[in-house]
Amino acid sequence: MTSLQAAHADGVCLRYPDSLGIYPQVTQENAAAMLIRAISLAQSTPFGWGYIDKPPDGSLFLVFQTPQLQCPPDGIVYQDREQKYYLPCGNNKELEVCEVKLGFVPGVDQFAYRVRRRFRMYKGGHPQLMLIHYSRGQSTTIVPSLNSPARNYPLRPVNEPAIFVLGERQGQKVYPNGVAPPLAASADRGIVQFNMPPNVGAGAGMGGMGGMGAGPLPGNPAAMLAHQNSNMEVLERRAQRERGMSMFLAFRSRLRRSWRWAADEAENISTRTLALTRYRRNHEYMNEVFMHARLTIPVFAGDKKASASPPYSIFKLSDLEENWCAKTAAEVEELKNKAAARKQAADAARDQLRDVPMGGLAISDPVP
Template structure:
């Protein structure tokens, strides 16, 4: 089987009608339909996208994503890529922290800059294009990874698998078996921070900050009624109420007496009757 060209892609074998424009919402709906329902039964084969016309819709499946850079720092944000110029590409990721050392803030930023030559010729393609002799395959759904082969292709594939198995058994017999060293993932597992652990750490940090704030705040003035006896207070109120009633009664009596005195003073004296002789 011929080597697959590096610029080939796993393209959908179904032909889609050309459209002059496609909005963001239509694109999202279109991709969802390709991943579920009837779209899961479409096959994909290794092809080229060569000089497409205006409005052509090319659907392809990305086999593998770019390998991320591992530098021992855990980032909470996604990496962003942009090109400020034709000669420079910038990849930036924010909110990083080193797990396992007790960092309370994720403020690390990693910026990777990649330079391109001004006369970049990576888009140049050699013609004629080679023929890719690989059958179509399913990429989503229950048949993911299965290939659709013609009867002759199935027989040839079985023969090729048998030859490969025979060659592998011969190589295995000629080689001394070596014990495979198990990969030690303890350090990698210890460096991973789960979402729950991160949430607990943030909660503890906020609790400590709140405790410091409350410690610096002045204490509230105690209420003067905290140590007051209710029964004693009611007894005092009753005594004062009786005293007020007596005072009011005495004041009323004095007022009545003053009225009587005033009436007596304002009444004119009568002359004594004269007797005649």
């Protein structure tokens, strides 16, 4: 048995690498929207191997189901049986919900109160993408016979590289340093199979999901939905940046090839042909510039007797005398009146200063 097969027995699964945050509740509308948008995200982000073990309340995980492991164990013992039901989501989509209650962590919890819900798109999406959410429910006493560890500890370490689960690079491994180990060390090569069940819908999504930090407080569905949408948009923009960078690199490579082709073609054209082409092109430009002038200006139109009018022909002497001269004279008269008024005020102030007696002031007197 290989190391990955042994880890499968312990409950290792393919998980989305980033944290999806803490959410007290996840509605069916939120789960359906996140699963649809997770399709495009899974095409550009490799999933990593890891465990789900004793998750805190509000934890949310995005898991890719493999044929080897349909539902990964989580270190929680459930006293209730799992219930499965289907909910319509519109546009011929159907959401599958698996819910189990009365869970507890042996040796840690005093009561059985944990609730686990698993969401996946049964129709209209990718059925191997699964959301797992943990929350609190009604508590009850723990059955003593069930109070034993749910899995063997310590868990086996997993050193397998991340892997693309969807898209054109499906099944491609992503090594940390970009270098694959020797073939002899890759005994688990090909252990993962990505088989699509027969009930796969034609769903497609745009955007990402996830986010950092805790979600909003319970009891406010609108705030919860806004917080989840903002977290989705963060990873969506990151995925778009990665796709944009790959498109830019491909475009730059094609551009460089086109430049090389253009240089090769220029070497095969003679100097006389290039000069003739430039001569014709420049005269076409000049013809477009002077075409309008030849049709509107008499000198360019062929009327040799016509002459350009002087620059001051737009003014009339009568208009200047009636408007501009009268206006200028009024402004000058107004300025003279203001100057005379200021001079009169200054003279009056000087006369008042002369009439003030200066003998009544002494050096010792305080100045008010």
